[in-house]
Amino acid sequence: MEEGYVTEDGRKIGGVVMEMKNITLRFGGVVAIKDISFDIRQGEIRAIIGPNGAGKSSMLNVISGFYVPQEGQVFYQGKPRPQMRPYEVARQGIARTFQNIALFEGMSVLDNVMTGRLNYMKTGLFQQAWWKGKAEQEETENREVVEKVIDFLEIQHIRKTPVARLPYGLKKRVELARALAAEPSLLLLDEPMAGMNVEEKEDMSRFILDVNDEFGTTIALIEHDMGVVMDLSDRVVVMDYGKKIGDGTPDEVRNNQDVIDAYLGVAHD
Amino acid sequence: MPEQLIFAMEVTLNGLMAGVLYALVALGFVLIYKASGIFNYAQGVMALFAAMTLVGIMNGQVPFAHLINAIFGGHITHFGWTIPSFIAILLTVAVMVLLAWLVQVLVMKHLVGQEPIILFMATIGLAYFLEGVADLMWGSEIKTLDVGIPQGINLWIDEKTYNIFGYGFFIDNLDIVATIVAALLVTGLVIFAQYTKQGRAMRAVADDHQAALSVGISLNFIWVLVWSVAGFVALVAGIMWGTKSGVQFSLSLIALKALPVLMLGGFTSIPGAIVGGLIIGVGEKLFEFAIGPMVGGATENWFAYVLALLFLVFRPQGLFGEKIIERV
Ligand SMILES: Nc1ncnc2c1ncn2[C@@H]1O[C@H](COP(=O)(O)OP(=O)(O)OP(=O)(O)O)[C@@H](O)[C@H]1O
Ligand SMILES: [Mg+2]
Numbered sequence: 001m002e003e004g005y006v007t008e009d010g011r012k013i014g015g016v017v018m019e020m021k022n023i024t025l026r027f028g029g030v031v032a033i034k035d036i037s038f039d040i041r042q043g044e045i046r047a048i049i050g051p052n053g054a055g056k057s058s059m060l061n062v063i064s065g066f067y068v069p070q071e072g073q074v075f076y077q078g079k080p081r082p083q084m085r086p087y088e089v090a091r092q093g094i095a096r097t098f099q100n101i102a103l104f105e106g107m108s109v110l111d112n113v114m115t116g117r118l119n120y121m122k123t124g125l126f127q128q129a130w131w132k133g134k135a136e137q138e139e140t141e142n143r144e145v146v147e148k149v150i151d152f153l154e155i156q157h158i159r160k161t162p163v164a165r166l167p168y169g170l171k172k173r174v175e176l177a178r179a180l181a182a183e184p185s186l187l188l189l190d191e192p193m194a195g196m197n198v199e200e201k202e203d204m205s206r207f208i209l210d211v212n213d214e215f216g217t218t219i220a221l222i223e224h225d226m227g228v229v230m231d232l233s234d235r236v237v238v239m240d241y242g243k244k245i246g247d248g249t250p251d252e253v254r255n256n257q258d259v260i261d262a263y264l265g266v267a268h269d
Numbered sequence: 270m271p272e273q274l275i276f277a278m279e280v281t282l283n284g285l286m287a288g289v290l291y292a293l294v295a296l297g298f299v300l301i302y303k304a305s306g307i308f309n310y311a312q313g314v315m316a317l318f319a320a321m322t323l324v325g326i327m328n329g330q331v332p333f334a335h336l337i338n339a340i341f342g343g344h345i346t347h348f349g350w351t352i353p354s355f356i357a358i359l360l361t362v363a364v365m366v367l368l369a370w371l372v373q374v375l376v377m378k379h380l381v382g383q384e385p386i387i388l389f390m391a392t393i394g395l396a397y398f399l400e401g402v403a404d405l406m407w408g409s410e411i412k413t414l415d416v417g418i419p420q421g422i423n424l425w426i427d428e429k430t431y432n433i434f435g436y437g438f439f440i441d442n443l444d445i446v447a448t449i450v451a452a453l454l455v456t457g458l459v460i461f462a463q464y465t466k467q468g469r470a471m472r473a474v475a476d477d478h479q480a481a482l483s484v485g486i487s488l489n490f491i492w493v494l495v496w497s498v499a500g501f502v503a504l505v506a507g508i509m510w511g512t513k514s515g516v517q518f519s520l521s522l523i524a525l526k527a528l529p530v531l532m533l534g535g536f537t538s539i540p541g542a543i544v545g546g547l548i549i550g551v552g553e554k555l556f557e558f559a560i561g562p563m564v565g566g567a568t569e570n571w572f573a574y575v576l577a578l579l580f581l582v583f584r585p586q587g588l589f590g591e592k593i594i595e596r597v
Binding site: 066069085086087090091095096097098102103105106107111114115116118119121148179182210211 | 466469470472473475476477480481482483484485486487488578
């Protein structure tokens with residue numbers, strides 16, 4: 001399986017790009033993640049599910065460098081990853097969205113999405129001042145990517161709108177746009193559909209599938225809506241009280257007794 | 270035209286020019302506050318420190334000469350050279366960048382995520398520390414600063430206004446230069462913030478730290494940058510003020526005048542800082558002109574603070590802030 005496999009719908013899944021090994025994360029007395037290992041393969045949509053407080057967001061925060069685990073090791077593209085600050089992780093091509101939307105509220109949609117390109121702006125301050133042609137060319141290239149993402153996510157009509165004025169569902173979409181503008185190799189989505197109505201959820205599902213399909217972006221996402229998870233994901237990690245209680249295809253996970261117990265609220269011993 | 274009105278016009282112009290300096294100091298506050306939520310009490314002292322460093326470098330003063338002499342028993346005070354003002358300004362900019370880096374690495378980095386009041390206290394500490402360092406480095410006597418800015422009455426304006434009104438306005442050349450420099454500085458800042466990579470990153474950090482991190486911006490780097498820019502603004506303010514009234518410790522008190530400016534303009538608005546500075550500058554000069562004689566003068570000492578107080582009562586969000594609506 002190391003070399004990957006082909007999904008039912010014909011997408012090629014590659015080798016392991018991200019591997020979490022024996023991750024433990026504590027906040028004082030609270031153990032948010034208990035000795036969890038799992039991997040993410042090139043090109044797949046990997047879901048992380050579990051009841052509230054299970055530690056899902058914490059896991060995403062470990063991957064993106066926002067939290068530093070007390071134990072365990074993260075492997076990225078086959079190499080052990082040294083402890084990194086979140087901005088360093090982002091510069092490695094890992095983009096993310098947040099459970100409680102983190103947008104630049106004072107900027108327009110376009111400017112927000114444009115910040116996703118900051119890492120691609122190579123020319124520094126002085127070059128920009130003295131070597132105008134180079135900076136302009138770079139700006140044009142970045143604009144093109146940004147406009148493509150905006151078209152792709154169908155938010156042309158709000159390009160110039162200040163983000164603070166947008167309804168919740170659109171904010172989530174702009175946040176995704178900003179992450180996509182970075183052309184990430186790994187995309188982390190923390191509850192991209194939370195608080196959306198059915199129609200918005202369908203749109204978002206379609207976008208996620210299209211991103212994965214068209215750009216081959218590897219995606220790890222957290223989602224509560226089981227229907228959505230089963231439809232979207234190739235493999236699912238299930239967490240409960242900081243522990244991993246299941247890992248496999250949606251079907252395998254659905255029939256796992258521990259998972260069923262966790263979701264039905266069977267008492268813990 | 271009635272005589273009083275003509276005088277009032279002259280006073281207004283002079284007020285505008287004074288307001289430019291208030292605006293400059295307030296601008297330094299706003300930059301740091303927006304990017305890091307830190308109310309930098311040391312902004313005024315930074316202007317003093319910058320001006321003292323500039324004078325010291327230009328005069329070829331040996332830094333920490335007192336200390337060195339006390340330890341080694343020498344009598345050195347000067348290197349025996351002078352340095353042209355343009356080069357000295359560049360060197361001072363380098364010193365201010367170094368200062369920004371030290372502040373970030375030695376102090377602010379360790380206080381990330383602390384309460385605003387703690388950060389504020391840290392800057393009070395910084396202010397007194399920096400004042401002490403400035404004293405130790407360059408000595409505490411009043412120094413004259415002359416980087417070649419023309420001073421004295423502008424004869425062209427004097428003549429033109431005389432031809433029109435039959436009364437020549439007294440406008441100081443230094444004030445005109447200060448206004449032009451401040452306008453250039455603000456334009457430069459706006460271009461920097463809008464069009465450069467670092468400027469965009471700066472705006473991003475000012476807006477949301479988490480989001481900024483997620484797009485690959487190093488907060489540390491941006492904070493050093495912002496403190497450097499604030500240091501540069503402080504240098505410009507220090508040059509203007511120092512040229513006008515000599516470089517002395519009272520310079521750090523101009524920071525206090527920036528407070529009412531911020532109450533008017535709001536703590537996070539760059540246009541607010543500018544407009545607020547101008548309003549206070551004009552307001553206090555006009556008030557002194559019109560009301561001062563009736564109440565025995567010296568209204569410039571308190572006018573700005575009373576105006577700020579009125580604003581706090583009737584429009585606490587400042588001129589440009591959004592209306593504060595209490596959510597219950
Ligand atoms: N920064 C933090 N400081 C202290 N405790 C935290 C922090 N972040 C998470 N926790 C704790 O870690 C545990 C797991 O939280 P986490 O947010 O990862 O859960 P989750 O699975 O994402 O839940 P939800 O579905 O509600 O988003 C919880 O007990 C939470 O209180
Ligand atoms: Mg969560």
